[in-house]
Amino acid sequence: MPLLELHRVTKRFGGIVAVDNVSLEIDEGDAIGIVGPNGSGKTTLYNLISGVYFPDNGRIIFDGKDITFLPAHERTPLGLARTFQIPRPFGSASVRENVAIGAMFGRAKLDVESALDIADHYLSIVGIEKLAEKEAKLLTPLEKRFMELARALAMKPKLLLLDEVMAGMNPADVDRIIEVIRRVKDEERIAVVSMVEHLMHAITRFAERVVVMHQGKKLVEGKTLDVLNDPRVVEIYLGKRVV
Amino acid sequence: MVFAENLISNLFYGALLGSIYGVATMGLSLIFGVLRIVNVGHGAFIMIGAFTAFWMFTLYSLPPVAVIPIALVFGLAIGFIAFQAVIRRLVDAPELSTLLATFGIGIFIEELAKLVWGADYVGFSWDIGTLYLGPITVSYSKILAFFCSVLVAALLYLWFTKTKLGNAIRAVVQDREGAVVCGINVNRIFALSFSIGIGLTVLSGVLVTLFVPVGINVYMGGDYTLKAFVISVLGGLDSPWGAFIAGFLFGLFENGSYAILGLIPGVEPFALTRFVAFAFLLIILLVKPTGLLGGGE
Amino acid sequence: MKIRSYKPLLPLFLIYALLILIAVAVPGMWQPVAFFMFYVALGQAFNIFMGLTGYVDFGYVAFLGLGAYGMAIAIKYFSSLGLISILLGILLAVVMSILLSLAVGAVALRLRGAYFAIATIGVNEGFRYLIEGVRLWGGSEGIVLSGLMRRTFGRETANLLSTFFSDILIIAIAILAAMTTIWILNRKMGYALLALREDEDAARVMGINVTKYKIMAFITSASFAGLIGAVAWTLKLTYVFPEDVFNIHYTVEAIVIVMLGGAGTLLGPVVGGLIYGVLKYYLSVVFPGIQLLILAPMLILTIIAFPEGIVGFIKKKGKKSRISYYLR
Numbered sequence: 001m002p003l004l005e006l007h008r009v010t011k012r013f014g015g016i017v018a019v020d021n022v023s024l025e026i027d028e029g030d031a032i033g034i035v036g037p038n039g040s041g042k043t044t045l046y047n048l049i050s051g052v053y054f055p056d057n058g059r060i061i062f063d064g065k066d067i068t069f070l071p072a073h074e075r076t077p078l079g080l081a082r083t084f085q086i087p088r089p090f091g092s093a094s095v096r097e098n099v100a101i102g103a104m105f106g107r108a109k110l111d112v113e114s115a116l117d118i119a120d121h122y123l124s125i126v127g128i129e130k131l132a133e134k135e136a137k138l139l140t141p142l143e144k145r146f147m148e149l150a151r152a153l154a155m156k157p158k159l160l161l162l163d164e165v166m167a168g169m170n171p172a173d174v175d176r177i178i179e180v181i182r183r184v185k186d187e188e189r190i191a192v193v194s195m196v197e198h199l200m201h202a203i204t205r206f207a208e209r210v211v212v213m214h215q216g217k218k219l220v221e222g223k224t225l226d227v228l229n230d231p232r233v234v235e236i237y238l239g240k241r242v243v
Numbered sequence: 244m245v246f247a248e249n250l251i252s253n254l255f256y257g258a259l260l261g262s263i264y265g266v267a268t269m270g271l272s273l274i275f276g277v278l279r280i281v282n283v284g285h286g287a288f289i290m291i292g293a294f295t296a297f298w299m300f301t302l303y304s305l306p307p308v309a310v311i312p313i314a315l316v317f318g319l320a321i322g323f324i325a326f327q328a329v330i331r332r333l334v335d336a337p338e339l340s341t342l343l344a345t346f347g348i349g350i351f352i353e354e355l356a357k358l359v360w361g362a363d364y365v366g367f368s369w370d371i372g373t374l375y376l377g378p379i380t381v382s383y384s385k386i387l388a389f390f391c392s393v394l395v396a397a398l399l400y401l402w403f404t405k406t407k408l409g410n411a412i413r414a415v416v417q418d419r420e421g422a423v424v425c426g427i428n429v430n431r432i433f434a435l436s437f438s439i440g441i442g443l444t445v446l447s448g449v450l451v452t453l454f455v456p457v458g459i460n461v462y463m464g465g466d467y468t469l470k471a472f473v474i475s476v477l478g479g480l481d482s483p484w485g486a487f488i489a490g491f492l493f494g495l496f497e498n499g500s501y502a503i504l505g506l507i508p509g510v511e512p513f514a515l516t517r518f519v520a521f522a523f524l525l526i527i528l529l530v531k532p533t534g535l536l537g538g539g540e
Numbered sequence: 541m542k543i544r545s546y547k548p549l550l551p552l553f554l555i556y557a558l559l560i561l562i563a564v565a566v567p568g569m570w571q572p573v574a575f576f577m578f579y580v581a582l583g584q585a586f587n588i589f590m591g592l593t594g595y596v597d598f599g600y601v602a603f604l605g606l607g608a609y610g611m612a613i614a615i616k617y618f619s620s621l622g623l624i625s626i627l628l629g630i631l632l633a634v635v636m637s638i639l640l641s642l643a644v645g646a647v648a649l650r651l652r653g654a655y656f657a658i659a660t661i662g663v664n665e666g667f668r669y670l671i672e673g674v675r676l677w678g679g680s681e682g683i684v685l686s687g688l689m690r691r692t693f694g695r696e697t698a699n700l701l702s703t704f705f706s707d708i709l710i711i712a713i714a715i716l717a718a719m720t721t722i723w724i725l726n727r728k729m730g731y732a733l734l735a736l737r738e739d740e741d742a743a744r745v746m747g748i749n750v751t752k753y754k755i756m757a758f759i760t761s762a763s764f765a766g767l768i769g770a771v772a773w774t775l776k777l778t779y780v781f782p783e784d785v786f787n788i789h790y791t792v793e794a795i796v797i798v799m800l801g802g803a804g805t806l807l808g809p810v811v812g813g814l815i816y817g818v819l820k821y822y823l824s825v826v827f828p829g830i831q832l833l834i835l836a837p838m839l840i841l842t843i844i845a846f847p848e849g850i851v852g853f854i855k856k857k858g859k860k861s862r863i864s865y866y867l868r
């Protein structure tokens with residue numbers, strides 16, 4: 001049984017069909033990359049999975065349970081976690097508290113004391129343990145992204161959805177993130193879906209499978225290298241070969 | 244029969260008063276549309292307009308109609324000062340801050356007015372005759388108030404749709420980020436819209452006295468703030484035109500239900516009408532928070 | 541639960557103890573201190589909702605008013621029970637406030653920000669006009685109890701109730717409100733409220749049932765308001781008029797207190813309430829009638845210059861020092 005199953009999911013905003021009849025299966029421990037040009041519906045897909053929006057058509061099954069119309073806060077404890085394309089820290093809380101909030105209300109469901117204790121562990125995993133006491137709104141955009149990753153990990157998800165975490169990072173940071181993703185995937189069997197828009201080279205380093213979105217539709221899906229050399233994919237990326 | 248006549252005359256009265264409610268709400272909606280700020284101190288500016296009309300009449304015998312442009316200019320100035328002193332610093336602040344700040348501004352203006360003008364109720368009498376039309380008896384000054392309201396709304400509409408600046412304001416309402424990209428100086432638009440919003444509101448205070456030239460008091464605004472909330476929500480909160488039409492509807496509703504509720508024995512129809520208005524507000528907010536006349540999602 | 545997380549109660553109780561000492565030891569200070577404590581309690585109660593959730597309830601005074609009516613009804617209709625009618629009144633005040641908060645919460649708490657604020661004004665005004673419109677509970681004439689209270693409880697007891705016991709009860713409410721606040725802050729609920737105050741949508745995605753926590757804070761805050769209304773109005777003043785008890789003025793005072801002291805902090809409403817109470821008490825002696833003229837700019841200035849309030853500001857500055865253990 002797949003961990004997550006999208007079955008012909010569609011979401012419209014007025015006249016725009018942001019996600020158009022998309023089906024997708026993700027298994028435990030998968031590492032999947034989602035690519036696609038701006039506005040192709042990647043973030044909307046995440047919003048549908050995490051419950052920010054409900055789809056107009058289609059079903060979403062998570063861990064054997066139909067979550068299509070489950071409110072966001074009820075699906076998170078089942079084992080979902082995500083980061084936001086534009087980071088959304090709880091600004092006046094400290095970085096440690098931000099991560100602890102993830103541990104308290106995500107699948108981990110820890111009590112306050114343990115959540116605050118374990119927060120430091122996740123901060124050190126992503127390498128920002130020094131920032132623990134800092135007010136989250138004072139972080140740089142990059143630090144906020146690391147914090148969001150730590151917060152998502154602290155939720156102990158079965159499925160981790162990363163929305164452009166690596167955008168704008170230098171190669172050393174990208175290495176660190178990829179290392180973290182690999183580690184949680186192997187050690188905790190977390191399925192990781194990451195969307196990477198510009199850093200195509202990064203995707204080859206962690207994704208086993210790649211899904212290409214285009215105008216709301218799933219254009220191609222398959223093994224990473226095959227997909228990236230698919231002529232249709234090459235074409236939508238301005239006719240350049242990506243790898 | 245008496246009831247029917249009562250209802251007809253109340254509805255007529257309501258339609259006239261509704262046009263004034265409309266203008267008295269347009270400023271609130273304009274400011275919310277452009278700056279995303281709810282002016283909780285709205286009514287205080289209506290009060291300023293009412294007092295302006297009162298003093299101009301009492302001191303210089305100026306009829307309220309002639310005070311309209313004066314009040315507009317006066318309101319623009321107050322709006323500009325309030326924007327520069329307070330609002331400018333809060334454009335990007337959390338909603339809580341702007342709600343509380345406008346609340347504070349309203350109280351400040353009321354208290355200042357009380358210090359200067361005292362807490363008494365005042366009024367004046369500008370009699371230009373009365374119209375008798377079947378069951379309807381209404382003074383010409385009220386009819387004049389109606390035409391002035393429609394004229395103000397129409398001129399504003401023309402200004403918004405036909406001038407470059409007006410279009411720029413509408414662009415900011417539609418899409419703030421987009422407007423920035425198009426090279427519109429958003430800060431200037433904010434200052435301008437806030438000033439115009441307050442200018443309109445002060446002006447509407449004159450129209451209010453043209454309609455009801457008595458009961459002018461420094462705390463008269465609170466009532467209008469509440470009505471303006473109901474009306475603006477009805478009209479979609481961010482649309483001055485929606486507000487104008489909603490004002491009409493509210494005037495009809497308020498005066499019509501007054502006639503009807505008066506039939507129930509043992510109640511106070513005046514208070515109950517207000518209760519119904521607020522119940523109505525809550526229902527709209529629940530069913531369609533974007534307003535009955537507003538757009539989709 | 542670690543003791544450390546309750547340390548912030550220390551400075552707070554120190555302030556309370558000092559106030560009580562002044563009230564008892566300095567002749568003529570009992571009434572002023574009771575006056576200050578009213579604002580401290582009001583601030584604490586309001587802070588549990590506005591401070592912790594970031595939602596402004598402009599109709600908050602409706603809960604105070606309803607509490608006042610609850611007590612008045614109990615005394616008026618159950619005076620045969622003697623002093624038990626007072627207990628009944630407290631109970632009724634809380635129950636009625638809870639019921640109203642459930643109704644308002646179900647309607648208004650689905651709305652956000654400005655829409656919520658507007659809806660709450662509607663609730664308060666609507667409620668007041670309903671009472672006047674259908675002549676409920678004496679309609680606009682209100683309920684006057686002084687004669688009845690003297691007859692039922694005896695002159696001495698009635699006097700003691702309004703000049704002494706009501707003050708003691710206010711102090712008790714202030715203590716209870718402080719303990720409730722820190723209890724919330726130390727629990728998951730405190731973190732849930734912190735998250736939803738900052739970003740409600742992100743909080744939902746984090747697994748937080750925002751509606752549940754908002755309503756919990758709302759009900760808690762409303763119950764305290766009901767208590768304060770019952771004690772500080774009906775019991776102390778011995779009358780209830782709808783025009784007075786639904787006056788938006790009290791909401792303004794609560795807002796100013798919370799913002800001045802520091803929204804969402806434990807100590808903030810105490811500091812804010814104290815400053816406000818003292819200023820109001822002595823300003824009304826020096827400049828009668830212009831307190832609001834002074835308060836309004838104070839509120840605006842606070843919002844612009846230091847929106848985190850006095851305690852929020854100190855907390856920020858003292859982050860690295862030992863002080864931080866005692867501040868929340």
Ligand SMILES: Nc1ncnc2c1ncn2[C@@H]1O[C@H](COP(=O)(O)OP(=O)(O)OP(=O)(O)O)[C@@H](O)[C@H]1O
Pocket residue numbers: 013016017018036037038039040041042043044045085197
């Ligand atoms: N809340 C919304 N309301 C209206 N339209 C929306 C909304 N969210 C997304 N859209 C539209 O849906 C389409 C898909 O957007 P989405 O954000 O999912 O794309 P994306 O692939 O994540 O793009 P990007 O690379 O820019 O992040 C776009 O046309 C966008 O404008």
Ligand SMILES: [Mg+2]
Pocket residue numbers: 042043044085
């Ligand atoms: Mg996106």
